[in-house]
Amino acid sequence: xxxxxxxxxxxxxxxxxxxxxxxxxxxxxxxxxxxxxxxxxxxxxxxxxxxxxxxxxxxxxxxxxxxxxxxxxxxxxxxxxxxxxxxxxxxxxxxxxxxxxxxxxxxxxxxxxxxxxxxxxxxxxxxxxxxxxxxxxxxxxxxxxxxxxxxxxxxxxxxxxxxxxxxxxxxxxxxxxxxxxxxxxxxxxxxxxxxxxxxxxxxxxxxxxxxxxxxxxxxxxxxxxxxxxxxxxxxxxxxxxxxxxxxxxxxxxxxxxxxxxxxxxxxxxxxxxxxxxxxxxxxxxxxxxxxxxxxxxxxxxxxxxxxxxxxxxxxxxxxxxxxxxxxxxxxxxxxxxxxxxxxxxxxxxxxxxxxxxxxxxxxxxxxxxxxxxxxxxxxxxxxxxxxxxxxxxxxxxxxxxxxxx
Numbered sequence: 001x002x003x004x005x006x007x008x009x010x011x012x013x014x015x016x017x018x019x020x021x022x023x024x025x026x027x028x029x030x031x032x033x034x035x036x037x038x039x040x041x042x043x044x045x046x047x048x049x050x051x052x053x054x055x056x057x058x059x060x061x062x063x064x065x066x067x068x069x070x071x072x073x074x075x076x077x078x079x080x081x082x083x084x085x086x087x088x089x090x091x092x093x094x095x096x097x098x099x100x101x102x103x104x105x106x107x108x109x110x111x112x113x114x115x116x117x118x119x120x121x122x123x124x125x126x127x128x129x130x131x132x133x134x135x136x137x138x139x140x141x142x143x144x145x146x147x148x149x150x151x152x153x154x155x156x157x158x159x160x161x162x163x164x165x166x167x168x169x170x171x172x173x174x175x176x177x178x179x180x181x182x183x184x185x186x187x188x189x190x191x192x193x194x195x196x197x198x199x200x201x202x203x204x205x206x207x208x209x210x211x212x213x214x215x216x217x218x219x220x221x222x223x224x225x226x227x228x229x230x231x232x233x234x235x236x237x238x239x240x241x242x243x244x245x246x247x248x249x250x251x252x253x254x255x256x257x258x259x260x261x262x263x264x265x266x267x268x269x270x271x272x273x274x275x276x277x278x279x280x281x282x283x284x285x286x287x288x289x290x291x292x293x294x295x296x297x298x299x300x301x302x303x304x305x306x307x308x309x310x311x312x313x314x315x316x317x318x319x320x321x322x323x324x325x326x327x328x329x330x331x332x333x334x335x336x337x338x339x340x341x342x343x344x345x346x347x348x349x350x351x352x353x354x355x356x357x358x359x360x361x362x363x364x365x366x367x368x369x370x371x372x373x374x375x376x377x378x379x380x381x382x383x384x385x386x387x388x389x390x391x392x393x394x395x396x397x398x399x400x401x402x403x404x405x
């Protein structure tokens with residue numbers, strides 16, 4: 001398996017470089033948020049060495065605590081670390097734009113619905129996600145679970161998540177692992193100052209962003225209730241969806257359905273069609289908001305409606321990341337916090353291992369052919385060192401070919 005280089009790169013990146021890297025990820029990252037974290041780890045820890053393994057795991061742990069899409073929040077934090085606020089914007093735009101545009105086109109009737117896409121091709125993409133996540137879990141386990149206590153903690157976290165697969169269970173497991181690490185582990189003396197995750201946001205700015213997050217969360221429903229504005233109602237509904245949902249991805253769908261279907265904004269059939277299309281595109285599932293905005297039965301709709309809903313559902317993630325990172329950077333340098341994070345990071349590996357089984361494995365590997373393709377994809381990633389985008393494309397083609405037999 002790939003072993004990450006121990007010394008991260010300290011050179012900052014240009015905004016264009018950040019955008020270009022995330023655009024490629026936005027075009028090739030199929031498989032949902034867990035697979036996205038695998039793609040990110042390969043790109044930022046192993047290939048580009050933008051951060052250390054521990055720094056990446058700490059960041060994933062933080063984003064698991066926050067409401068909203070974890071993979072997009074990790075991307076925002078990486079972009080901010082490499083090129084400030086402009087880097088965060090570039091990372092979000094590059095990772096989100098491809099799927100958002102595709103889903104808006106679907107809503108306008110120009111694109112192709114998921115039902116019209118070859119099932120074998122979609123199956124191949126799911127198999128690729130199995131290989132990507134398996135490689136990420138193995139690599140993170142080797143670095144973050146090097147001894148018996150942490151391997152045990154990882155296994156316990158995996159079992160607990162398989163028993164209860166809810167967002168609150170995930171948060172509870174991480175908290176319990178942190179408490180366990182606080183008493184069980186002794187942090188090493190390695191400093192976090194040079195591990196690649198350097199954010200220039202001040203604590204004062206962090207407080208401002210966090211205050212703005214809560215102000216909008218409280219003020220938007222009041223404004224929407226007192227003013228007769230369809231645009232404001234949409235912003236309020238999608239902002240709350242992005243601000244209050246833990247677990248991201250599929251967890252947000254019931255809340256969105258409750259907001260747009262009973263109100264008559266989007267029909268039930270169109271909602272389900274858009275959900276199917278969202279499974280067939282790369283990038284974050286939260287871009288489903290762009291489809292819903294473009295498919296609105298009331299103005300604004302089309303491209304403008306899609307953009308409004310897309311921004312509204314992702315703004316909370318930016319505010320939370322920009323607000324939390326300055327404090328997180330200081331907290332994670334404390335020896336006691338580092339001890340807790342040793343337990344948390346082991347639990348994060350366990351969470352990813354549980355997700356590797358369900359939903360990644362259970363939805364991607366259905367027969368012997370799928371297993372063989374997943375094995376070849378894993379070998380291609382870990383041994384042949386082929387780039388993930390090439391492995392994903394090859395799996396899609398192979399899945400399509402297998403479906404024709």
